[in-house]
Amino acid sequence: MTLHDFTATRRTFLAGAGLVIGVAIAPRFLSAAPTGVPAGGAGDLKPMNAFVKIGTDDTVTVLSKHIEFGQGPFTGLATLVAEELDAEWSQMRAVHSPTDNKIYANLAFGLQGTGGSSSIANAYEQMRKAGATARAMLVAAAAAEWKVPAAEITVEKGRIKHAASGKESGFGAFADKAASQTPPADPKLKDPKDFVLIGRDLPKLDTREKTNGTAIFTLDIMPDRLLTAVVAHPKHFGAVVKSFDDTDARKVMGVVDVKKIAQGIAVYGENTFAALKGRDALRIEWDLSKAETRSSAELAAEYVRHFDEPGLEATNTGDVAAAFRQQGLQTVEAQIVFPFLAHAPMEPLDAVFIKAADGSVDIYNGAQFPGFDQQVAAKILALDETKVRVNTQLAGGSFGRKAQFGSPYMQEAASVYAAIGGDRPLKHMWTREDDIQGGFYRPMYAHKMRGAIDADGRITAWEQIIVGQSIMAKADLDSTSVEGASNLPYRIPNLKVTSHNVTLPIPPLWWRSVGHTHTGFAVETFVDELLTRVGRDPVDGRLALLDPASRHAGVLRKAAEMSDWGATPAEGRARGVAVVESFGSFVAQVAEVSVGPDGAPRVHKVWCAVDCGVAVNPNIIKAQMEGGIGYGLGAVLFDAVTLGKGGRIMQSNFHDYRSIRINEMPDVAVEIIRSTEKPTGVGEPGVPPIGPAVANAWRKLTNAPVRQLPIVSIMSS
Amino acid sequence: MVTFTLNGKERTFDGDPDTPLLWVIRDFEKLTGTKYGCGVAQCGACTVHLDGMPRRSCITPIATIDGSDVVTIEGISGKEAEAVQTAWTGLDVPQCGYCQSGQIMSAVALLQMVPNPTDDEIDGAMTGNLCRCATYHRIRAAIHNAANSMEG
Structure with missing residues (x-):
């Protein structure tokens, strides 16, 4: 059975917590270029449900519907799964889930998204049920194989055991057979007094890669033939380009093209420095007729007048x-x-676009509302939403900056990509100046x-x-x-x-x-x-x-x-x-x-x-x-x-x-x-x-x- | 043509001589552990070791490092690096993690020069490294732990 087959076969909604199980992950999110680190298990991963895959190498990979930008959902959500799965912490892994506003909805929002300090709160029962479901499927598979009643099987620290017969196994040996078990309709969750992992200072799953330089952020995605683009923005809110002269910018070594987009002037380079140097060489006249021209002090004076109204x-x-x-x-x-x-996350806003052979596009970015990013990019790129895959990456902070209705950042990034056309992959990045002066x-x-x-x-x-x-x-x-x-x-x-x-x-x-x-x-x-x-x-x-x-x-x-x-x-x-x-x-x-x-x-x-x-x-x-x-x-x-x-x-x-x-x-x-x-x-x-x-x-x-x-x-x- | 050593291997660069070392390391050498955060030596995310000393690679034109020895997070080794990375892991220092390569490069350079730094010496060596997640409290503790582990 392939993952594709699995997708179509079983779709079950659990009442109450809204857990969607039996919906496998289409393998395409593993396609295209580099994936974020930490990676999931290295073995052949078998999906137990939308949130849990068990590898033949005994690893358990949790698909986090929430973006990891330091606040800990990879570790937190994996803890909830591991608790009910009775896994050993060392076998747990976490990756970002694909984008799906239904399957991976934040239960507090009704669409996929991270924010409002809601990750653990909304996932608490859902992830525990995902773990309990996977456990039940492993037990059912073992019971069938060992020809013993499921009720006599215990699971502890990643080992499946049948005491009477002395049979014992890790998860990996049953990963394949467990994946084809019917998931239980309403798996029983532990009484909190029986928790063995929840409440412990378990080491974080993403620390090692963030300590040796191997963690991959959006900025680190570098497919072959990559173009890098930056945009010259106005220094006044509401200003637009009146005219520009790109003669000198185009003379900069490595500058490939210059395009006007709604947000400003985009400069495309063979490398980051070429784009930056090219941008510095632009001469732009801005139209301030619709811009905010009041100072903060003037605004404050106007604010205070409202007190009497x-x-x-x-x-x-x-x-x-x-x-x-x-x-x-x-x-x-x-x-x-x-x-x-300003939020000023360490990693300024950025996104990478890679076109696949069939014309569909993979986007790699620190997507806090990935569904919005997908919708916005599809519209600008004139593609069906199913042809745009948002691959959420580790993000260098956000503090709210990357959670935006209507994804204005993605509007700019996708416009920059659309403006140049062609088949070359493109990275759009903001500099720190763009970030501090970028509003929001x-x-x-x-x-x-x-x-x-x-x-x-x-x-x-x-x-x-x-x-x-x-x-x-x-x-x-x-x-x-x-x-x-x-x-x-x-x-x-x-x-x-x-x-x-x-x-x-x-x-x-x-x-x-x-x-x-x-x-x-x-x-x-x-x-x-x-x-x-x-x-x-x-x-x-x-x-x-x-x-x-x-x-x-x-x-x-x-x-x-x-x-x-x-x-x-x-x-x-x-x-x-x-x-x-x-x-x-x-x-x-x-x-x-x-x-x-x-x-x-x-x-x-x-x-x-x-x-x-x-x-x-x-x-x-x-x-x-x-x-x-x-x-x-x-x-x-x-x-x-x-x-x-x-x-x-x-x-x-x-x-x-x-x-x-x-x-x-x-x-x-x-x-x-x-x-x-x-x-x-x-x-x-x-x-x-x-x-x-x-x-x-x-x-x-x-x-x-x-x-x-x-x-x-x-x-x- | 600029020739330099990167993590022990001889490399050459014949592009725009104004190109900062940061972008040579990232875009041309494809070593991505060294990060961009500000471009003006205000945040330290781009810190590497240049001839053994911590250096902000974002403001270091490649033309100025001909003949130099560059070490990035991917290439650090030795007892200080091991002690720092072990201490970092032990305290789960990173949050978003984006600045941590730079933090670690600064911390390793500090311990190479001052094996058992005081809080003031830690401040002196680490003030140039921003962490917007504000993991500073654990960075300080981890540097002390690393120093202690090397004493034993």
């Missing part, structure tokens, strides 16, 4: 207006302006907050107005603008949260933790100010406003305990705390900060407590908290994309879009709350609390609340 209501409980009219109140006000933020930023936001404290020191009212672009391009309320504020965890009797959508020619996008990047900061710094005003300790005061049984309170108490919150920090240091729920995970952080020799905040230590339900791989959870803290800290200290006078984008590379460096990284301690709740994600939730925790410490140190981000640029301006 009626907004879109997100939350309105109690009677805020009446509460603010009470006698004897203290009111506290704050306005905070957040800048545009975390939008700029302005928040206005007002709090009321009554004569008895109780916080009686909270009003918050949020102004910024709608990431979801909505005319009405966009929940991603207000999440974290509209569902304020603190019990304040009168709460009103409104928002205003601003439209700009600067394309917005979600950025690691989405709305919580700004609401977490605004809420957690403002509640801290209110608590200071009423003389409450930041931890005790928050706990008094929280439901004591809440998971917010649980992580807050844990972080306080870890940091010995009541103790006096060393001379010159102060501590700040913040607690934020995002994507169903709860994170509290305590940051210990001093004023550094350059006058900027120096963060010495961060204590972090996380509650993300069942901890599938504690080591990965800790790594995501460490990384989230570093990513969030870098942004709050240093990062802004700003538009200067006339709307020109002012930053271009890592020298002026700063990233945190090793000498600025605090020591981090992470503890995970033990939980039997279903697992929730960890890719994003480590980010939101660090900014406000540092800002709260900074206010203690300097008496100056942080009203504009990043902290360091305000100090230098």
Whole structure:
């Protein structure tokens, strides 16, 4: 039986978790050029279902429907499969699944995609069922071969055993016969108390290749006769090419062609440097008539004017207006302006196109929404979608950048490929400058907050107005603008949260933790100010406003305990705390900060407590908290994309879009709350609390609340 | 014509002499462990060893390295390299992994010069290597672990 035969024969949908089993993988995704590393098993791989293949060499290869860009789905999803398959960890492998919006749908989205810290959460039962199904098929095959009842067969650490007869085998010997077994309709899953792999610090499946230089990313795909193309983009959002002169560009050694596309001017080279040098030699006149010509400062001034206009209501409980009219109140006000933020993944956006002999096209890219990439590329290349195969590759980070409705990046890349035509493979790549200046930023936001404290020191009212672009391009309320504020965890009797959508020619996008990047900061710094005003300790005061049984309170108490919150920090240091729920995970952080020799905040230590339900791989959870803290800290200290006078984008590379460096990284301690709740994600939730925790410490140190981000640029301006 | 040694083998290059070493290594020699991240020596993803010293290959024109010895992540060897890679694996340092070749090249060069570095010495040697996943906490720990393992 070939894989093709297998595809057609059995298609079964399991009710409930939506597991599609018995749908084999067409072998074509293994065709064309190089595949990503780590590779699956080396043996003859037999598909047990859409997610699991067992090799005759005993390897078990998990097809990850989620892209691996450091957050750990290869290891996490393989752990879930291995647990129910009773495999040995050393036999597990993982690869990216092919593109299929149905079979490989993110169950939280309804189409294939990675985001919202949802990989483990949506795959938790699905992957366990995939493992349990494969196990049952192996057992059935062994039972038939050994002529013993299936119920007498046990599986442990990758060995199939029948105690009474003394028969024993690895998985590989039964891979072929298991593949033709009828999968069970509803495989039984383990009771969590019987887990042997889930909850352990299993070593990651992709570490070795990422340590010896053999891991293949999109940029590393180099088929023969490859052309490399870069595009000259405008320095103003909304600008288009008025005219261009490519005379000098075409003289550059190795430049093959120059083409105008909607996004700019594409230069094609025999190698990367030829394309880059050719691009530098272009002379382009841009038409700015429809471009954004306002500066960031001018935009901020316009944002603030919306505060006095009626907004879109997100939350309105109690009677805020009446509460603010009470006698004897203290009111506290704050306005905070957040800048545009670029994601700046280490690997800028890129894609490789290879035409097959039959005219179909393989695309290799770090596809976060591969189905969209496929649809967009098929349209631009004038091919049927079935003739375009998106082969997801390991990606050098994303932080939200590669998850885009309508795949605007793929529109450019496919247009560059289509414009030159021909049969040569093509790599389209962005440089760091394209990346920093390419838009799709975390939008700029302005928040206005007002709090009321009554004569008895109780916080009686909270009003918050949020102004910024709608990431979801909505005319009405966009929940991603207000999440974290509209569902304020603190019990304040009168709460009103409104928002205003601003439209700009600067394309917005979600950025690691989405709305919580700004609401977490605004809420957690403002509640801290209110608590200071009423003389409450930041931890005790928050706990008094929280439901004591809440998971917010649980992580807050844990972080306080870890940091010995009541103790006096060393001379010159102060501590700040913040607690934020995002994507169903709860994170509290305590940051210990001093004023550094350059006058900027120096963060010495961060204590972090996380509650993300069942901890599938504690080591990965800790790594995501460490990384989230570093990513969030870098942004709050240093990062802004700003538009200067006339709307020109002012930053271009890592020298002026700063990233945190090793000498600025605090020591981090992470503890995970033990939980039997279903697992929730960890890719994003480590980010939101660090900014406000540092800002709260900074206010203690300097008496100056942080009203504009990043902290360091305000100090230098 | 530029002649140099790459991972122990003599190589020649007769293309555009302005071509940075990074693109010679990647596009012409097809060694892809060395990465592009910024092109302006701000991120360290392109770090190689040039005559034994860490060098940002993205700003090193090929014409300037005639007669030099270049080692990339694919060619590193010796006790420091082994100790660093073992320590990296032991702590599962990489997340997305894209910057890690450069991190490891810088770390190996550090240990070759300073067998048991302090935190300040680690900062001094590693500050030029960005990691947007911010794996710094583990990089530091792994360098200490590697140093300790070589002492024994």
